[in-house]
Each structure stands twice: as structure tokens, then as C-alpha cells.
Amino acid sequence: MAQYDVSEIERLIDGQLSWTRVQEIMKDAKDADRFEKWVAILQKRVPWKEKILLPLTTALFIVRKGEKRIVKCRCGHEFGDYRVNWKLEALIHVRETEEQLREVYRGSEQPDPSWIQIREYICPGCGTQLEVEAVPRGCPPDFEFLPDLDTFYREWLGRPLPDEVEFADKTLDTIRTWRTDRR
């Protein structure tokens, strides 16, 4: 089983290893303690203290905050319960006209806005573009990743989290509380 120094994994994450070395790492058996080292490295890099439970994207993490498990941006902005699609708490900018699409796609590179809209999900805290969707009108936003955190920690890592919660998508529970009128 391969073992790597934390410093080498940091250089791997930061794209500082040679391609030859990256290929060696890719071809070798995977290191069993990667997750622990990965989380430790990321924890050092964020400006807040909440414990990272699982990295979701380059900017978003599931963290423990008090009794709750929430999605948090590296900048510190919080999106709420990890079982609710975090996009519901993001800013969104949608390109749905030719003029709006032109800022990114022009001429023969432009998709048809009556077929597709480009949705940009922005962190209200730092302005990072967190995800982009290219979907037709009517498509609910993708809830890309809903991890089964308790199974992961209890059965795969062998160190259960102290407070088990139901593994369920709670997005529609939130939607049910929303008003459809714009008052």
C-alpha cells in the first residue's frame, strides 16, 4: 500500500508535482490514509474552525457547526443543511437570451436560448462561481452530490459520527415552505 507525505499530497493538490510523478501515483495502489490527510490539509487552508466532514467541490465543504451539518464555502458563507441542495441559498445569474449568452458564447459557438439556459451559481460571500448548469427551462437544479455521511464514517472509515441523521434529500421540504407569489 502506497504512503505519501502530507507535503507531497499538498504538492499534488496544488499541481506542483511533475506529470511523471502524478502518473506514478495514479498507477500505484491507493494510499489508505488519503482522506485524513486531504481533510487535514484543507482544514489548515480555510479561515474558519468548523470541522470539515467532507469536501464537496473546490469551494464548498460539509462541516459540523454545533449540532448541525451544513454546507460552507471556503470564504465562510454558510448554505444550511447539507441534505438540502445548497443552490437554494446561492445567488443565481441566468443567461437566457442571445445578448446574455454573447458574453461567453458568440457566433457559431452560441447555443440556442430557446433550447437551453446557462445558470451560474454564485457564492453570496465571495462571488466565486460555484457551479454552472446548461439545462432547458423546467429542469430543477441538479443536487449533484448527497453523501451518506453516517454510512461513510461508521462503516467505511470505522469511526462513526456522534450524531446520526437520516440520509434523505430534504430539498423539497424547503420548497414546500416557499410562497409562489412575489410579495
Added chain:
Amino acid sequence: MQRKAITKSGARSGLKRARAGHPAAGGTLRQKLETNERLLRETGHLFGLEKLRRKETDPGTYEAVWQILLNICNTAHVVGCRVSSSPIAAEGGDALWSLHLPTGEAVCTSRGIVSHPGLLSLLLRSYIESGYEDNPGIRPGDIFENNDPHFGGIHSADFQTTVPIFAGGKLIAWAASVTHVMDAGFVLPGSIGFMNPDCFSDGVPVVAERVGENDRFYPWYEKRMRSRTRVPDWTMGDARGRLAGCLTIRERVLALVEKYGLDFFEDVSREYIEDSRRYAVSRVRTQATPGRIRKSNFKDLAMAGKRVLLPQQNVDCLFNLPLELTIDRSAKVAISLRGASGWVPFGENITPNALVSGMLNAYSHMVGFDMFNWGAVAAWRLEDPPLGSWANPYSANYFAASGVAWAPAVVWMSSLYEAFGRLYWSRGFVEEVAAGGATTMTAEFSGVNQYGLYTAGLTLEQACNGGPARAIADGETSAWCIYTPNADFGNAEVSELYYPVVYLGRNLEPDSGGYGKFRGGLGHTAVWLVKNTSGIEYQCGCAGIRSKVCGNHGMFGAYPTWPDRAAYASGTNLKELAEAHRPLLHERGDPERPTIGKDIKAEVIEPNCIAPFVTPGQLHEWDVIVHPVSGSQALGDPLERDLELIRKDLDDGLERERIASEVHGVVAHFDEKTKHWSLDAAATQKKREAMRAQRKARGVPFREWWQREREKILVKENMAEAVLAMWRSSMQLSPAYADELRAFWKLPDNFGF
């Protein structure tokens, strides 16, 4: 272990040896199949192999024999492609050879198109389930073949040849092969039959039948190929190539059995498959995270107003290609296409069996790199796609066409890349992360070639895309293809020998890998001059493209790659330009002012064609085609792209100034003297901060947008008919999906599009 030395007799014909012999071992193949399934159910292990006895007692020989089998299959690939001599096999390597258990499960495969071993496994299984043991019987020297999706094929251009391997009168294995032929006898020339309206136009059928015995094709098989395919020498070349590769496997496996003993061969061939299943489970358990991944994706097929074959094809279609992937506590992977839209009146429907094989293709690219065979299927389950959908059409239309069934499947498979990329990211295996894949816009020519002969067939231009962005680096350029790990677009000079065209360009296409912190590998654009022909048609085909929409691959904040568009011109002034030694047409150019529209004159110029299409008429001498092949998807916020990467791309001509400035937010200067770019880091930082502030200023809280968007949905504002039709069929075929969609937007219970 008992081993036998290789003797001269080991090189005798396997056919002769097979007949020399022993009675068949007890139990029918059907009984063995049932036993295998019961053992898997009861023990959780394939063939009930709770212990890998041969591996444990002699791991060295176990590994050595695996390498020998790999070598045998890869030798078959070389032999088969050389014998074939058709452009697709010989130049592009679009083929595969594999070794299977008597009950069908793939043991080992060659290089090549790794989407096929699953289908070949299921085809062999179908022989058993259909009672072929009794009628027509399975004998040494038999050749069975299929290309019919109804009975195990993917599309009829992929011919599947299977040859039983007997030792001492006992069936001990199968050798199998697939090659993609140049012309399958579709209603239109070629092998990318997107235009086929129904299965009756899907080409010459070979329906899971015996097509030869005593290692020779029946004469009537060759007659059928000669009268029902357009380039029969290539079609028969492929048939002989498949057979030659299969016989190579048979001879060498029999030599291996002679050396290591039949018991050992039979033991290890099962152990390799169970070993592979364990490997599939452990890769997921050690590198992914249990839970649920969801990824929408969409693919258009806009045919309204174009040259089509039947009136019902004068329609625009949009495919819904949803992916839901769940990983349970035991690391089993379940995949669902709930919400998939309905079948289409084109050759772009696929069977669930073929999708299982496609799933194995994605598995082999993203998860299981070693000991690739049938084993992963026991750890990965594909839920039956919605009945009547593009992914399971026969319940609604048994005559649905599958001329290029891969088309929606490869675009769907691209989501599996991103899904696993997200899982690997969560565990920290950043070196394995990949964004979504590229598309496959094909080019086929049919007509009279430079030798005065009729020709029809596929270039391999689409088989060499940019690779997906990684989490730590850009994707590799022109070195990747979603359906094969052996990306290869063949040599331009060799393609010029096959077709009456001259390459005026084969250029990397700037900015074709999406816009992100890391970009996808770039695609390229082929520019062909039509030459030395009395006329050819250009079929800009869809083997998995998008032309009206972008892929839903904005992973971690990147912008997806642009849609696939092609261009052509006829009646050009290129002859005059050539004679005046002036530049011709060598690249696509600016998307708003394409080179084809400004650098040449022509009677007809189509600078921005929505693909796929067939030219309305033939192209002639000095006509020209611009055929871009896509790059792969990007990853991460484009404002986080490293300045040095941008500077290098600018210097190399791989990024345009507008994209660097407006999408990546850099302040760049071009030095006319040195002809190099420099970036102003401080000014860039300031500019990027301003762009982030602008994002926050113009972004609206999701909930506000949701309210406005809901109202637009209710009145179907600016929704093309193809979008509405897609939603209607998705919601009809998957009621639970419809319920969730209505619940998300708080639409009335009876709401429909």
C-alpha cells in the same frame, strides 16, 4: 500444478484437436448459467468463489497467465486489424477481441473499443437462453455472428463474431470480436445511421446466426454481404479479420491449456472474473463515498427543415439523459435513467443491454483499470430504463432504429465521468478527477473516389478528442475518446488514400475545451478539400453530439464547451487561389466571422450548420468542408485560472484574447516586437475582484429567481417545441420523475408541458 510442455502437436489446428476427444463435461450450458446465478445470489461471489484458490496458492502463475491472456487478445487485435484492411479497423483500430467463458462472461479483452465486452457476453448468453445447444447446436469450427440490436448488438455497423473453443470435445471458452464496418447497408451510405427511421433501414441483418462452419464462412454469407453492403470488399475484409483474430485466440488458448492444464485454465478464467468483481467493489469503497449523485444532461437532434427520409423525421428532438448514481454501504453501484425521454424516429435508440456495456465502458475509463472483464457487472447494476424511452424503446416500438445507438449513450456516459470525478474529489484522490467528456461528430463520405470506384465510409476524425480537465491540470489535447482508451484519428495522409479529399488543415481549435480553472483538452478542426472525384456526399454525423445545446458540465463553476457546428462551401474559387499561389482555407477562424465566409468566394457557403446533416447534393472538385471535433469539459471557476497557463495558451494560439480578458479576467498585452504575451498580475487581480463583485451585484437570490422562473414555466415562455416534447415524454414515461419536477416548481398536480 501439472504442466505440459509445448510440443509440435500444440501447434496443430485447434479444430482437429477439438474433435479428437473427450466427452463434454456434465450439465448443459443453461444449467451452468442457472447455477452461476444461484451461487452469486447465495454467496455474493461470482461462481460461488469465496476463495481465489489458484491466486492464493500460486499468485505468480496466476498473474503470468493473466498477462498471457491479455497478450493473446491483443495479438488477435493486431492480426484482425491487419487482415481486415478496412480504414476503420486497420487505420483506426475501431475493433475488439475477447475471451469468454462457455456461459458467456468475458474473461479478458484486447485493446480497442472497450464498450463491447459486455455486449458480447450478453450475446453469448442469449445463445444459451435461446436453446442453441440443441438447435442449431454448437460445434467445433462453427462461426456465429450477430449485428441485430434486438438480439444483443448495439448497432448493425458493429458486427459481432463468436467462435467456440473446444478441447477434447468439451466447450471450454469462446473467442469473440467486434469490428465497426465501413458500410452496414443502411438506407443511406455509411455506418453512422442517425437518419435511419426504423429498423428496416438499419442495414443488412445478421441475426444471432451460424454464418460458417469448419472455420469458413458459408458462401451465402459472403453473397449477402456483396449484395447488401456498398463496400463489400471492406465488409468481407472485416469479417475475415474478425475470424482471423478469433482463430488466433483459439489456437493460443489451446496451446495455453496444453501447457498449464485444462483444470487450471478453467479455474483461473473464473477467478479472474470474481477477482475483477472484488476489485470493482474495492475501488469504489476505497476511493468514493456512499450516497447519491445526480446529473442531468441533454442532447439535441435538430432535423426540422433538413434533408430527411420520411415526413415524421421533419422534427427537432431533444433527449433527456438523466443519471442518478447511488452507492450503498457495501459499495455496490446502482444506476438509474429515471426521466429519460421517449424513443425517436431516427437511428438513435439504444437497448438496455447495450447500455450495460456502455456502463462497463465508463467503468473501464474511470474506475477499473486492471483486470477488465465481466466482473464489474456483478457490482454495478443498471436499473431498467423507462419503457418506451430512447434507452429502452422496444416496448413502445419494436421497430425503433438503432443505426447509431451510441449517440445518446456516449453523451449520457459523459455524466459518469463527472459523477466519479466528484466522488474522487470528496476522498482527496485529485489525480483521478475528470470533468465531462467530449462529443463525437463524425464525417462520412460516399461517392466516387479518386480511383473511379464507389466508396462509402467513416473517417476517424472524431476518435481523437481533447481529454477532460483534471482537478490539478488541463486535459490532454487530441489524445482521448469516450468510447476507447486508444484514441486515434489515423494518419491524414492515409485517409487521403481512402477518400477523394485533401487535408487543407488539421488544427488545434483554440478555446474548445470549455472555460475553467483547468480547461479540457482541445479538439481539432479538419479542413478538407474535395478532390479527384466526380462527386461525393458529406455526412456530418451524430455519434454523440450537441449542436443546439451545451453539455451540462459546468463542474465546480466552469463553462461547458460550445455546441458542435460544421461548415461547407461548394462552387468555390479555391482553384483560382491555388493557381495564384494564394492561401486557401485552412482553419475555422472566428466564430462570428468564420474564415469560410470571408477568405473565399463560393456559390454556396454554409458557415454555421446545425449538426447532424447530409449535404443536400453532392460536393465536387474544389468544394471545401470545415469539420471541428470537440474538446472536453473544463473544471473550476474560470477566474481562478493560473496566469501562466493563460499566457502560455495565448502565446501558443490556443486561447483568444477575448476569452482571456472577458472570461478569465486577465489584463494581457501583446508585444509586437517579441510576438509574445505578457500578463499584468496586479491589474488582473483588481479586474477579477471587480468581476466577482459584479457577479454578486447581478446575481439574484435563488428563491426570487425560482418565483419568476416558475411563472415562465407555467406559460412555457421561450421554450422550443423540442424542449416541450421532451418534458412531455419524460414525465409520461417516469411518473415519479414528473412528480418531483412538479413538486420542485410547485406546479399544479395536473400540470404538463
